[in-house]
Amino acid sequence: MGTFERRNQSLNLEDKANWNEDPELIVVLLNIKRVREESCEDEFSGQREVYFEGGHVHKGMFSKGLMDGWGIFTHLNGLTYEGEFVRNIPTGRGKFTWPDGSTYSGGVVDGVRHGFGTHTCAKTGVSYTGEWSRGKRHGEGTVYYNESKTSWYKGDWVMNNREGRGERCYVTGNTYSGEWKCNVRHGEGTMKWLKLGQQYVGNWCEGLQHGKGTHVWIQKREGGLQYFQNNQYHGDFLHGQRHGHGVFYYAGGAIYEGEWKNNKKHGQGKLTSKNGHVFKGEFKDDKMMTPDLSGIRSPSLSGPDRILNIECLLRKIPQRKQDTECKQVEFVILQRDSQLRSIYSFYSRLGHSDCPHNTFLLSRLQFWCLLKDCSIHHRGITLTQINRLIPGNTGREIHSPFTSMLFHELLSSLIIIAFHIYSKDMKSQKNLLASCFSKLVTDDMLPNATKVKGFLFREPDFAAAAVTYVKECWEVFQVFCRVNTAHGEDKTMTCRQLLWMFKDLNFLDHHLTTGKLWEMITAGYQGDPENLTSHVDLEVTFLEFFEVLLGCAQVKCPVSDALEESRGRLSSESDALQTDAQTPSKHSQTMEDSTQFVMSQLIKSEDETPQQTEATEEDGLILQTSQHKFQLPSETLHRFFNHFFFPAFNHYLSVTRKTKNKLANEKKKTERHEE
Incomplete structure (x- = not known):
């Protein structure tokens, strides 16, 4: 029996499913221990089952003593490769099965994933289908982060990183569509927060709103009906906060245009009320410091829903200040x-x-x-x-x-x-x-x-x-x-x-x-x-x-x-309930839809890698609610x-009524007796 020492005496295979690192290769020395079908030639060909020193086994086609064509190679650690070989090198279409149950099916070049293929992780259920380059996700591809496929990314990849354009759907239903760099939102993109009813369209940097953008707070009625007007901000963002110059359109009709700092009106600004009144001046931490009231055309609190009744207080204030x-x-x-x-x-x-x-x-x-x-x-x-x-x-x-x-x-x-x-x-x-x-x-x-x-x-x-x-x-x-x-x-x-x-x-x-x-x-x-x-x-x-x-x-x-x-009541009424086609009305009410006024802040968070859980990746808004059972x-x-x-x-009313009647009758008797 011969060996492969005169030709290619080793075989390269990916050792395990690495998502975010360079593929680890194991070098297998192919010294033949025995060939199941005896051959007097060192360079045998055709279908063979060959056992190598160390415990490796190959069942498949050989050509001149080399694995060439379709075959199944089993490594001593349990790793198997089933697919095409070219002169001892896994190349072409093939399938890897790792000891933990993870699999890859698709293109293979020089023993590593290359071309188009699908990888599925047995432990996490994460799967990727798309293009590969030298063992890394590279090109266009889709990854599902859970078995139910409610969390996914579809788009461009560069050396195992989300980079380029892509769409991300989180397990909460929130979505992002736009540009990526190094696994985070970076460039132009649109983020939608489903449950919070919010949307941002604009620039991103390292996962946060940064640059020009528009943030909308979509106010909805119960039953899914949407209000005609929403709170909306259009302007500058810095590290996820309103910062710089921007315009805020309030759902009630008021408009603020001016400077912002850390999500608050800060600097010079102009606030225009729904009825056209204009306030100009300096703002600090969301409060006006030196208002210019010259633009107000009327001293009254006008507007159909702001006709205030505070005359009792104004009488306590000097008339010149009212x-x-x-x-x-x-x-x-x-x-x-x-x-x-x-x-x-x-x-x-x-x-x-x-x-x-x-x-x-x-x-x-x-x-x-x-x-x-x-x-x-x-x-x-x-x-x-x-x-x-x-x-x-x-x-x-x-x-x-x-x-x-x-x-x-x-x-x-x-x-x-x-x-x-x-x-x-x-x-x-x-x-x-x-x-x-x-x-x-x-x-x-x-x-x-x-x-x-x-x-x-x-x-x-x-x-x-x-x-x-x-x-x-x-x-x-x-x-x-x-x-x-x-x-x-x-x-x-x-x-x-x-x-x-x-x-x-x-x-x-x-x-x-x-x-x-x-x-x-x-x-x-x-x-x-x-x-x-x-x-x-x-x-x-x-x-x-x-x-x-x-x-x-x-x-x-x-x-x-x-x-x-x-x-007991349900038991006694069970027969009637079985024939009654009516369904009880449901009383439901959520506090979450009613706390839209809480000014939420964006917080920085890293997108998950396939080894992380959804909870560590989910970006979002801080929304404080109080719910008690x-x-x-x-x-x-x-x-x-x-x-x-x-x-x-x-019973109390009955006794009281009788007592009153009795007292009334006694009073009448007394009056008659006195007469």
Whole structure:
């Protein structure tokens, strides 16, 4: 038996599937140990099965003692190559199978991947189909980063790097189409953030927006309907932030043109309101420092949705300063217009099921929720006192949860609230109303709005079920309200009266004790809950009253009991459900669509290599939301209100009515006897 020492005595093969490095080759010495078919010639030809020293095996065609033609070579470490050979060199079409199960099928030159082929990694499921050059992805090709093929790149490659033009789809659904360099977005390109509803078209550098570009915030209604106008910025970017000169078109109609720094208006700029008012001056950290008010044509806060009712505050300011105060307040509103509208939109949808048009008026109940989320009632003023400050409402409307508020009425209320909270601390400010309002929005509202607290609105499906009991509970609330002599005929409820109500309804027991009930009543207030005198005379709104009831539902009707009752009810109704073709309506509501006003920032991130996970690669925007699960099923509400609370209230009314009738009859008898 002969050897290959006189000709090509070694064989080069790729040792493993390297994606981002030079291909590693192993050199196989081909000293023949034995040939299965005996041959008296050293240079045998034809089909042979040859065993080499070290344990390598080749089954296939030979020509003059060399592997030539189709064959299967198996290396001692488990690597196999099945394909074409030319004079001991794997060249032509072939398939590599590595010990870990990874495979490559396609063109091969000098023992390495070259030409067109497909590589699949057994461990990660990553696959690449396209052009190769000397063992590297080079040319046009497509890589899928997961087995479900929801994450992929299609485009140009240069020596294993995404470089040139290509399209990238991330597992989140976000997409980028444009130029690449060294695996990152670089050059002209378009990025779309699907869930955030945002899009950027322009220049990129090392994976970040850099140079000229346009960023659009696409605002959508529930049901997928898109608003006609969107927030849009066109101008300079630096390292992923608005920086340089640019124009911002606000969805509300206002326009800012000027200088930017680190995503904020900074330098000389011009802000034009929806109704044509122009503010020119120097901006610093998104605030106007030296406004030029000469371009304002009217001292009034005009516009159909900005007719403010703040006369009660203007009377406290010298008449010569009132016009300037109004203009400065309007300027603050213009600055925060899109954010305030988004807050209004978010809270006006709380408690509502899906609506294709997503158009609701803000109710007083939702307004109270906003104030509580922003901890306004911790600023030395109660929600009931705020009710009395809001202009335009009289009588029962003041405290009714059903009273609606238009957007300009919300603005008026917030300006008045801000003045009552901060006027003493900011009396030295040049523009008092604007300074107080700006502080309320910046310090209290923007950091806290949409982070829903409390029992009622925290979880959307539960809220949709709970609001169905609001009307009946409002009737109960009014029965136990008492006249507050300090405010004329104004009827309200105090913490003391709320505690007495539960006693009158015989609701207190070893589960719902007085101490536990008091903790629920005072949960939203600052101070020592054990100091009864500091809370007993505080007035509560209907929202606070209703959330105490929801807390009691959790105590009186534990989840396990409600679920047990639910099982029994479902069992008894199973036959009817099988023949009933109706499907229950679904209550769904997402906070994510309602937080578009949060000014997101782009953050730098590296695109994943095939060895990395999608989570490390996904670029994106910072979007802060607050979502909490409140595990109180609607079955608990049904059991509490229909089996406990409403029956107890009706019994109380019946007993009270009989007692009153009895006293009236006794009084009549006494009067007759005296006659």
